[in-house]
Amino acid sequence: MTLGTEWATDWVRASAAVIAENRVELITLDREIGDGDHGENMDRGFSAVLAKLDGLADDAIPADVLKLVATTLISTVGGASGPLFGTAYLKAAGAVAGRAELDGASVAAILRAARDGIVLRGKAEAGDKTMIDAWNPAVEAADAAHANGASELEILEAAATAAAEGAASTEPLIARKGRASYLGERAIGHRDPGAQSTLLLLRAAADSARNAASE
Amino acid sequence: MTLGTEWATDWVRASAAVIAENRVELITLDREIGDGDHGENMDRGFSAVLAKLDGLADDAIPADVLKLVATTLISTVGGASGPLFGTAYLKAAGAVAGRAELDGASVAAILRAARDGIVLRGKAEAGDKTMIDAWNPAVEAADAAHANGASELEILEAAATAAAEGAASTEPLIARKGRASYLGERAIGHRDPGAQSTLLLLRAAADSARNAASE
Amino acid sequence: MKKLINDPKNVVTEAVEGFAAAHADIVRASADPLFLVRTDAPSDKVGIISGGGSGHEPLHGGFVGYGMLDAAVPGAVFTSPTPDPIVAATTAVDGGRGVLHIVKNYTGDVLNFETAADLAAAEGVDVRTVIVNDDVAVQDSLYTAGRRGVAGTVLVEKIAGAAAQRGDSLDDVTAVAEKVNAQVRSMGVALTPCVVPHAGEPSFHLEDDEIEIGIGIHGEPGREKIKLQPADAIVERLLGPIIDDIPFASGDRVLLLVNGMGGTPQVELFIAYRHAARVLADRGIEVTRSLVGNYTTSLEMQGMSLSVLKLDDELTELWDAPVQTAALRWGR
Amino acid sequence: MKKLINDPKNVVTEAVEGFAAAHADIVRASADPLFLVRTDAPSDKVGIISGGGSGHEPLHGGFVGYGMLDAAVPGAVFTSPTPDPIVAATTAVDGGRGVLHIVKNYTGDVLNFETAADLAAAEGVDVRTVIVNDDVAVQDSLYTAGRRGVAGTVLVEKIAGAAAQRGDSLDDVTAVAEKVNAQVRSMGVALTPCVVPHAGEPSFHLEDDEIEIGIGIHGEPGREKIKLQPADAIVERLLGPIIDDIPFASGDRVLLLVNGMGGTPQVELFIAYRHAARVLADRGIEVTRSLVGNYTTSLEMQGMSLSVLKLDDELTELWDAPVQTAALRWGR
Ligand SMILES: Nc1ncnc2c1ncn2[C@@H]1O[C@H](COP(=O)(O)OP(=O)(O)O)[C@@H](O)[C@H]1O
Ligand SMILES: Nc1ncnc2c1ncn2[C@@H]1O[C@H](COP(=O)(O)OP(=O)(O)O)[C@@H](O)[C@H]1O
Ligand SMILES: [Mg+2]
Numbered sequence A, B: 001m002t003l004g005t006e007w008a009t010d011w012v013r014a015s016a017a018v019i020a021e022n023r024v025e026l027i028t029l030d031r032e033i034g035d036g037d038h039g040e041n042m043d044r045g046f047s048a049v050l051a052k053l054d055g056l057a058d059d060a061i062p063a064d065v066l067k068l069v070a071t072t073l074i075s076t077v078g079g080a081s082g083p084l085f086g087t088a089y090l091k092a093a094g095a096v097a098g099r100a101e102l103d104g105a106s107v108a109a110i111l112r113a114a115r116d117g118i119v120l121r122g123k124a125e126a127g128d129k130t131m132i133d134a135w136n137p138a139v140e141a142a143d144a145a146h147a148n149g150a151s152e153l154e155i156l157e158a159a160a161t162a163a164a165e166g167a168a169s170t171e172p173l174i175a176r177k178g179r180a181s182y183l184g185e186r187a188i189g190h191r192d193p194g195a196q197s198t199l200l201l202l203r204a205a206a207d208s209a210r211n212a213a214s215e
Numbered sequence C, D: 001m002k003k004l005i006n007d008p009k010n011v012v013t014e015a016v017e018g019f020a021a022a023h024a025d026i027v028r029a030s031a032d033p034l035f036l037v038r039t040d041a042p043s044d045k046v047g048i049i050s051g052g053g054s055g056h057e058p059l060h061g062g063f064v065g066y067g068m069l070d071a072a073v074p075g076a077v078f079t080s081p082t083p084d085p086i087v088a089a090t091t092a093v094d095g096g097r098g099v100l101h102i103v104k105n106y107t108g109d110v111l112n113f114e115t116a117a118d119l120a121a122a123e124g125v126d127v128r129t130v131i132v133n134d135d136v137a138v139q140d141s142l143y144t145a146g147r148r149g150v151a152g153t154v155l156v157e158k159i160a161g162a163a164a165q166r167g168d169s170l171d172d173v174t175a176v177a178e179k180v181n182a183q184v185r186s187m188g189v190a191l192t193p194c195v196v197p198h199a200g201e202p203s204f205h206l207e208d209d210e211i212e213i214g215i216g217i218h219g220e221p222g223r224e225k226i227k228l229q230p231a232d233a234i235v236e237r238l239l240g241p242i243i244d245d246i247p248f249a250s251g252d253r254v255l256l257l258v259n260g261m262g263g264t265p266q267v268e269l270f271i272a273y274r275h276a277a278r279v280l281a282d283r284g285i286e287v288t289r290s291l292v293g294n295y296t297t298s299l300e301m302q303g304m305s306l307s308v309l310k311l312d313d314e315l316t317e318l319w320d321a322p323v324q325t326a327a328l329r330w331g332r
């Protein structure tokens, strides 16, 4: 069973919900090693996306949804995460341009393109204690699952699980990008907020796929 | 036994000591219903007087000591208490001008002149919750004691005891002069700092007289 | 108590030294007795002096310069200066046309300036005094030391300073200062207390959800504690008594001053300004001049005061006249 | 959290509205997208824009006006603005000679201004960008996002603004902005944290006797906590790394900026200025220009930063050139 526009819009709704629920936690994480706005930024962005969702054309395809997320995040989030997540969704949209239904290859391509977009803009490497440390393992897990013939849902599940491990892996690290890098050793022991929101978004993607499958 | 210059200088030393000891208490009283500087102001003033005491001429009489206190307080204390206590000592000096030895009448005259000086400058009436509420009963008690033929020491003891009662009597009052007047009913329950320093100074006067008597 | 200071006893002298060094083009400091004076004083105009306890900066030193004050006399923190430096400053700025003392209405300031004026007069200086008492938080002046002088003082100093600068006589400068005082009303609110360096403890206590209405500028408590409210409601609470007092009426043109108490972020002052200007407009009162910032502070206190001054053509022209001080500068 | 605000979500828009109303002679506000622009823009000079998260006022809106910025783009509190308002501000001020973006070095600011510059270029505007990174508290830029842009930004904006105002080309304005950035170094200290309105809690925790050295301007913790020290010792601790970095040397003429973080009483800033000027003098470094006050703040944070800019005749002349903004004004 491939994933279509309904999955994409469900993902957006689930993302907005999970970000709103975790707004304070993301603020707290960012206050510890950043400037305390990450939860507010993401919540502002996804609330704006949600408000625009109804305006989508009836014949919208998943790429249209992803592009709406991209442009809305770019124009409402600000901060580091706005352009980074915005570029991620923009590149993801480009990776599945024209396709009404997304198969396993498309799902894996979305994640890879998103990750590559973030690296292109932010130049972070693995271990820099950024959202990339959640995206990298997610992309690898998705690719591996797809190579093993997994379903779209299984691919997204694998990605979300890997992202969760990736987010946790940022805790012992010293940061080399973003505001946390100013802290030196004092960043040790704190989870990167962008990695945490990455895992929330990818978990929402998998959950939406599960709902689609169960209907 | 009359009181001479030695008593006067002893009084200054005892005043400086007791004000320094009670600096924090006076600050605390003033913080509650004023601006928290009374202890600092008085301490700055009497420290300055103390530093100048050695510069007194060998043939100084009590009025010279009182005048030194007056001019030094005026030029170092500032605030409301500087001019008020300064005027008090200035008028006190005037009341015993030229006298090397102070008898009971002189002692009572000092207190009356001091009080009148404060009223002249500050226009406070009894019950306004100011230092006058300590000075008024002190002056009355001194006059009464003197009328009863009391000694200099006894006059000062009577004044100090009455000042203590007077200072305590300010606690239930609403203030009508000074900063505490801005507080309305919220001043109730707090003792006026200037009344408290008045009692400390008059207690020091009596203690110095007792020391003089016991020598 | 956490402060960027050395010995608490040296706070004022060191700050004055630093101030004079940073603004050497405008002021110089006399160390003993301590006062700040225009580098070009005395001049052939009426001299204008103000002073009072420290801790209200930029009041008064920040307003010494062309078109405003000729000298400022800082006392210890929140303690009026003694007469000596006031006399010294007065004689230093007297160019023969007399000197105006602008004094905030506090017993200490009034008494010390009074003594100084007597002494300066004895030295042949023609001294006048204007007592500023713009704080409507103090009611029933029969039963109090009278209204306090608060942020409206800045407006008195600017406008009297401009009158003196254009060559007005001592009588005229005094008259315009009195006019400003008669037409300005102020009221303040504190969100936090402040800590006087030598006291080391907060001036009053507020719970996390309490604010203090009607505070003075000396860290003294106000008239009432109320629960924290939205900025707009607080603005209305301050503005009501101000408007009703003179009263200001529809058709009036006014200057609106939103004064920070020292520790208030600028965004908050402008949020307050926004609503204050609207409330006035709703009453038909037109804000034609504005001033927003830290002008009469209480150390690091968070809070603000609002001041409204009724303008006419003369006051507007004097307000707009060039001024060149550390804290207020335009036109040159 | 106690703040003079209404809904935390409206802090920036309401503050910008109030600011534009209070300074209507200098700026006007565009509401959607949100930016502040000179009332007389565009003009026939190179345009200069800056922007960034709110909470640093008067940066940047307070520096819009004659001789400084043409527009300022405020983001949410401590959050860089999005590209849309930056593009709108850029096209609004472009008079045909191009626009310079002055951007503080934070990932978010850099990325959003980068996108905006691309979009504005696509609309035919010649855009240059100067990244300000004056904060010596951030070492080892290989392992970090690089030095942050802090209070030195004000100096870049003033001097580049003066160059644009006198008619310099986009190349020349860009070059002088880069020169200022290359010659200015800063470092800060916090005595207290600040509270971001939407976060509602302090940005970091300090004990009653602790201070934070090397803080940024976004309420982010610094590099190390140390025990509270006398002001003079703190000044030396900040000035040492600043002097050693360029390094500044005997015979240099410099501008010394003592910048308050928002909640610091003015007396404390001048106490710090006094000692900083002495330390520089002792090293043979002459302070020929000074600026003391709240210029790049972190809401109500108590603390300060020191900035030292190496001057030459050109920079001095541009610094002295007339400026007419809400927060910096002289010469007109
Ligand atoms: N160069 C970068 N590459 C990838 N991610 C980054 C980079 N810089 C910052 N981030 C991510 O952005 C997150 C912070 O986002 P946010 O708090 O919204 O923005 P800001 O740091 O501008 O306040 C960090 O937790 C980190 O995951
Ligand atoms: N008008 C007055 N007459 C008599 N005493 C006064 C008057 N006003 C104030 N005081 C006294 O001055 C005291 C406060 O002195 P102090 O704190 O040193 O000065 P300030 O009020 O200027 O800070 C009060 O406690 C009160 O006793
Ligand atoms: Mg952040």
Ligand SMILES: [Mg+2]
Binding pocket: B030, B034, B035, B036, B037, B038, B079
């Ligand atoms: Mg007092």
Ligand SMILES: [Mg+2]
Binding pocket: B035, B037, B079, B080, C053, C078, C079, C080, C108
């Ligand atoms: Mg006092």
Ligand SMILES: [Mg+2]
Binding pocket: A035, A037, A079, A080, D053, D078, D079, D080, D108
């Ligand atoms: Mg941010």
